[in-house]
Amino acid sequence: GAGVSQSPSNKVTEKGKDVELRCDPISGHTALYWYRQSLGQGLEFLIYFQGNSAPDKSGLPSDRFSAERTGGSVSTLTIQRTQQEDSAVYLCASSLGGGPGETQYFGPGTRLLVL
């Protein structure tokens, strides 16, 4: 079946603007994860959803970052008042049941560039 999809694939924005990044998990997967991949920091965890709730938001770097998930499926990551250091690839992953130790499948990512 279809894998994790993300949109847009690329986004260029100006410093100070808000951006929304979208993730469609694999059908039937109840757990969804956001990670950020940047040159200096590697792959970092941002937030985890089980269904529509987010029991772990520990990786969100500041209060400019927020995420929601509706209907137990699509998730949106919002970055307000973007800064140049937000430039990175934002990756979404999903897993079947959300239990600890489950295999996570990644989408292609959204490449964000803040000018």
Add this chain to the structure above:
Amino acid sequence: GENVEQHPSTLSVQEGDSAVIKCTYSDSASNYFPWYKQELGKGPQLIIDIRSNVGEKKDQRIAVTLNKTAKHFSLHITETQPEDSAVYFCAALRSNDYKLSFGAGTTVTVRA
């Protein structure tokens, strides 16, 4: 939290030779170790994984070994081909956790 170190950062091999990437982890509670392959412009793709109840797992030309005592695990690619050229990431996941901790990645180049 978990700290994963990965070596080498770059690896160049002749086509047909083997490639080995090594990772160490810090938290003895980690019990799941996936390996991802990332090609340019794409997301990480799971290629093989191992859980702490086994010491080795193979899938065609790819194998992973795990030494729980020493807290290290390795990826072995045999008979490398040009399409194996990519960035490879190791990761670790603690038994009671959801967030993967990644190594810094190894850029593998297979020379034809």
